[in-house]
Amino acid sequence: MPKQIHLAAHFPGVNNTTVWSDPAAGSHIEFDSFVKLAQTAERAKFDFFFLAEGLRLREQGGQIYDLDVVGRPDTFTVLAALAAVTEHLGLAGTINSTFNEPYEVARQFASLDHLSGGRAAWNVVTSWDAFTGENFRRGGFLAESDRYSRATQALETAKELYDSWPADAIAADKENGVFLRHPDAGTFQHTDQHFDISGRFNVPRSPQGGPVILQAGDSDAGREFAAATADAIFSRHGTLADGQKFYTDVKDRLAKYGRERDSLKVLPAATFVLGDTDNDAQERARVVRRQQVSGATAIKFLEQLWNRDLSSYDPEGPLPEIDPDVSDEHIARGRASVRMHRDPIAVANEWRQKAEAEKLSIRDLIIEVTGRQTFIGSATTIADSIDHLVQEDASDGFILVPHVTPGGLDEFADTVVPLLQEKGVFRTEYEGSTLRENLGLAPR
Amino acid sequence: MTNLHLAVALDGAGWAPNAWREPDARPAELFTARYWIDLIAEAEAGKLDFVTIEDGLGVQTDDPAQVQGRLDAVLIASRVAPLTRHIGLVPTATVTHTEPFHISKAIATLDYVSRGRAGWRVQLSAKSAEAAHFGRRQIPAISPDKINDPDVRAVVADLFDEAADYVEVVRRLWDSWEDDAEIRDAATGRFIDRDKLHYINFEGRFFTVKGPSITPRPPQGQPVVTALAHNDIPYRFAEKSADVVYVTPKDAADAHRIVNDVKVQHVFADLVVFLEPVQNAAILSDARVFTGTPAQLADLLLEWQEAGITGFRLRPGRLPSDLRGITRGLVPELQRRGVFRTEYEADTLRGLLGLGKPANRYAAEGVRVA
Ligand SMILES: Cc1cc2nc3c(=O)[nH]c(=O)nc-3n(C[C@H](O)[C@H](O)[C@H](O)COP(=O)(O)O)c2cc1C
Numbered sequence: 001m002p003k004q005i006h007l008a009a010h011f012p013g014v015n016n017t018t019v020w021s022d023p024a025a026g027s028h029i030e031f032d033s034f035v036k037l038a039q040t041a042e043r044a045k046f047d048f049f050f051l052a053e054g055l056r057l058r059e060q061g062g063q064i065y066d067l068d069v070v071g072r073p074d075t076f077t078v079l080a081a082l083a084a085v086t087e088h089l090g091l092a093g094t095i096n097s098t099f100n101e102p103y104e105v106a107r108q109f110a111s112l113d114h115l116s117g118g119r120a121a122w123n124v125v126t127s128w129d130a131f132t133g134e135n136f137r138r139g140g141f142l143a144e145s146d147r148y149s150r151a152t153q154a155l156e157t158a159k160e161l162y163d164s165w166p167a168d169a170i171a172a173d174k175e176n177g178v179f180l181r182h183p184d185a186g187t188f189q190h191t192d193q194h195f196d197i198s199g200r201f202n203v204p205r206s207p208q209g210g211p212v213i214l215q216a217g218d219s220d221a222g223r224e225f226a227a228a229t230a231d232a233i234f235s236r237h238g239t240l241a242d243g244q245k246f247y248t249d250v251k252d253r254l255a256k257y258g259r260e261r262d263s264l265k266v267l268p269a270a271t272f273v274l275g276d277t278d279n280d281a282q283e284r285a286r287v288v289r290r291q292q293v294s295g296a297t298a299i300k301f302l303e304q305l306w307n308r309d310l311s312s313y314d315p316e317g318p319l320p321e322i323d324p325d326v327s328d329e330h331i332a333r334g335r336a337s338v339r340m341h342r343d344p345i346a347v348a349n350e351w352r353q354k355a356e357a358e359k360l361s362i363r364d365l366i367i368e369v370t371g372r373q374t375f376i377g378s379a380t381t382i383a384d385s386i387d388h389l390v391q392e393d394a395s396d397g398f399i400l401v402p403h404v405t406p407g408g409l410d411e412f413a414d415t416v417v418p419l420l421q422e423k424g425v426f427r428t429e430y431e432g433s434t435l436r437e438n439l440g441l442a443p444r
Numbered sequence: 445m446t447n448l449h450l451a452v453a454l455d456g457a458g459w460a461p462n463a464w465r466e467p468d469a470r471p472a473e474l475f476t477a478r479y480w481i482d483l484i485a486e487a488e489a490g491k492l493d494f495v496t497i498e499d500g501l502g503v504q505t506d507d508p509a510q511v512q513g514r515l516d517a518v519l520i521a522s523r524v525a526p527l528t529r530h531i532g533l534v535p536t537a538t539v540t541h542t543e544p545f546h547i548s549k550a551i552a553t554l555d556y557v558s559r560g561r562a563g564w565r566v567q568l569s570a571k572s573a574e575a576a577h578f579g580r581r582q583i584p585a586i587s588p589d590k591i592n593d594p595d596v597r598a599v600v601a602d603l604f605d606e607a608a609d610y611v612e613v614v615r616r617l618w619d620s621w622e623d624d625a626e627i628r629d630a631a632t633g634r635f636i637d638r639d640k641l642h643y644i645n646f647e648g649r650f651f652t653v654k655g656p657s658i659t660p661r662p663p664q665g666q667p668v669v670t671a672l673a674h675n676d677i678p679y680r681f682a683e684k685s686a687d688v689v690y691v692t693p694k695d696a697a698d699a700h701r702i703v704n705d706v707k708v709q710h711v712f713a714d715l716v717v718f719l720e721p722v723q724n725a726a727i728l729s730d731a732r733v734f735t736g737t738p739a740q741l742a743d744l745l746l747e748w749q750e751a752g753i754t755g756f757r758l759r760p761g762r763l764p765s766d767l768r769g770i771t772r773g774l775v776p777e778l779q780r781r782g783v784f785r786t787e788y789e790a791d792t793l794r795g796l797l798g799l800g801k802p803a804n805r806y807a808a809e810g811v812r813v814a
Binding site: 020021029030031035054055056057063064066067068069070071072073074076077078080081083084085099100101103104107108110111112114115116117134135136137139165170172174177178179180181183185186195196197198199200202203204294295296297 | 462464465469471472475476477500501502503504506508509510511512513514515516518519520522523524525526527541542543545546549550552553554556557559573574576577578579580621626628630632633634635636637638641650651652653654655656658659660
């Protein structure tokens with residue numbers, strides 16, 4: 001049997017991938033939009049629904065960033081409500097390990113797992129910055145170098161809490177008046193560098209025995225954390241060569257933790273533009289890219305690399321001659337991507353050369369160098385590409401990010417999924433009742 | 445006579461320690477969605493204003509003969525919200541060890557998924573065992589006979605001061621987006637008008653919070669904040685922070701005295717309720733325990749309403765039987781007497797409680813943050 005593909009639906013995010021100006025674009029906060037996307041994903045037999053999270057509104061140049069979609073619901077609360085309108089779909093929430101405490105997060109995930117009949121997943125992220133910390137009691141208390149040791153211990157502690165209730169702890173024996181078969185169920189004690197806690201956990205063991213764990217860090221420490229503890233990785237590496245390199249890198253790390261290669265699923269983020277023909281799709285993709293990168297957005301992107309106010313530049317004109325400001329203070333705050341530009345001056349030189357050689361304006365250049373869609377083509381072309389990438393071990397599937405809320409997955413569900421099913425690489429019915437079963441993971 | 449308001453307080457298998465052993469109790473299902481859906485559907489069929497859901501950051505008891513363990517109440521409420529249409533959903537959430545930023549967006553989101561039916565029962569934790577679950581601070585063990593010692597009063601007063609700051613932060617965050625902040629202005633490429641988003645810049649003794657919220661202003665503007673209060677310190681907290689206060693009068697005269705003491709928009713009386721037939725209603729309670737028929741209970745409610753009580757939060761001794769006694773016995777009795785709705789008259793919890801949508805404090809003040 002060929003390798004089976006796993007697919008997830010990412011609710012369109014708080015960034016410029018999401019096109020709010022499209023006539024079909026609906027609300028990003030009304031519950032109906034969440035219901036619509038989740039039900040489409042379930043109709044298409046997707047593994048899970050995925051929500052990102054950022055705990056401080058993004059700013060640039062000291063002002064709230066206003067060009068992209070802004071505003072999100074509380075992750076746990078909206079996922080619990082979605083459990084009421086879906087039956088099989090996994091419910092994955094991004095929850096930060098720095099600004100949450102294990103006892104509370106563990107009871108929220110265990111509760112979500114109970115209330116969804118075993119469909120909860122935790123995407124563990126580690127943002128530690130003082131900017132985000134300004135919304136929380138402890139402020140920016142954690143050093144960057146400690147972000148993964150805290151995440152590791154938080155996750156470890158949460159697992160101890162889930163495991164503190166034996167599966168058969170509740171007798172509920174009316175006749176003999178025994179509610180708890182194990183009177184000490186929930187007892188725990190955990191001490192390490194980050195946590196010193198003890199007492200009794202108050203949520204009985206949940207259907208999956210704890211949420212499925214996803215991880216989305218990209219650094220060496222992040223990959224090691226994933227190899228040690230995660231069930232799946234949400235990555236940025238979605239092309240063939242880059243994907244294969246990442247896939248091999250993280251899967252090779254598993255052996256030292258005594259884990260099988262397929263116990264960790266690699267699921268890159270992917271965007272897509274469908275068309276009746278490949279040419280039609282290319283044309284639509286060009287239109288979408290121009291919607292995603294307005295002139296104003298292009299200048300803001302350029303500012304993120306240059307780290308300067310470039311508001312006086314014309315987006316239809318040439319790139320700045322002045323070099324990026326490489327001081328520590330960065331004008332863009334609250335976005336995970338900022339640290340991707342490791343050598344701004346070198347990147348700026350590349351961009352200038354490319355713009356000159358190809359006669360590109362600022363806006364044209366930004367359209368070229370940022371976030372081109374992962375899959376562009378007819379349904380057949382996209383189904384073939386996805387299958388190829390999975391069979392060639394560039395990934396185990398994809399987390400698909402539609403660019404229109406909430407209907408952006410409909411066409412994919414109606415046209416690409418049936419082709420994958422025909423190839424025998426994607427389920428036609430859910431295999432199990434829990435997310436863990438549908439992902440083909442061993443029980444906890 | 446004006447209509448009275450009715451809520452029920454849901455807790456495990458009911459408020460009686462032995463409730464889970466009743467013939468119709470479902471103790472093995474306490475941790476399933478189905479159990480809570482059925483209870484809240486029953487309360488909605490009875491046209492009740494709202495349900496509260498108890499919660500806490502520790503186990504209820506160490507006695508293996510009693511119910512132990514609970515699901516997160518905000519998540520239970522959210523799970524049930526899409527399956528109900530009218531009833532208010534008021535989960536308990538603790539303020540002592542948690543983050544106001546998280547709770548603010550959680551209750552705001554409950555308001556979105558319920559389309560305007562969210563409330564919150566604010567609870568603080570003075571238990572040293574619960575503090576140890578977080579390991580971030582110590583709270584001294586407080587024994588009931590020391591409750592009036594000056595040291596103990598100081599600890600308790602601090603916890604309530606912190607709770608008041610917490611509610612202030614939650615409320616400011618709810619207002620930190622004006623209702624019309626989302627503009628989708630194609631001409632300028634702006635999704636929001638950032639002048640309509642506000643830093644809350646809260647600085648207090650216990651924490652500072654910058655804001656704005658990541659969640660836009662919820663449909664009700666301000667979801668309904670409620671709190672249980674037994675004496676002076678919590679009364680002052682409730683006056684400052686709550687829209688509904690739950691109090692525990694012993695009789696009508698006591699109700700009258702309390703209503704004169706605590707100035708909150710709605711003063712609800714808590715009562716533990718056992719409706720006939722009752723074999724054994726043995727329960728230690730802060731609230732008065734009622735045992736009798738629906739007609740006798742209706743008499744008592746009307747007598748306390750005369751004393752100034754605007755509504756009642758009934759704590760069913762046994763679930764589901766005493767809940768059904770309320771929805772199928774008490775409610776029809778009150779309807780016959782013309783003091784309780786026969787149809788829901790509003791779509792939001794504020795609407796059911798006669799509270800209008802409040803102005804946004806930042807819009808009203810004309811404060812602009814550059
Ligand atoms: C595809 C992808 C998606 C991410 N999504 C989020 C998110 O929604 N919220 C967040 O706080 N961090 C997010 N992150 C950030 C990471 O999870 C991580 O915390 C951060 O990159 C720092 O870790 P690192 O140095 O290992 O990359 C994402 C990262 C990747 C690669």
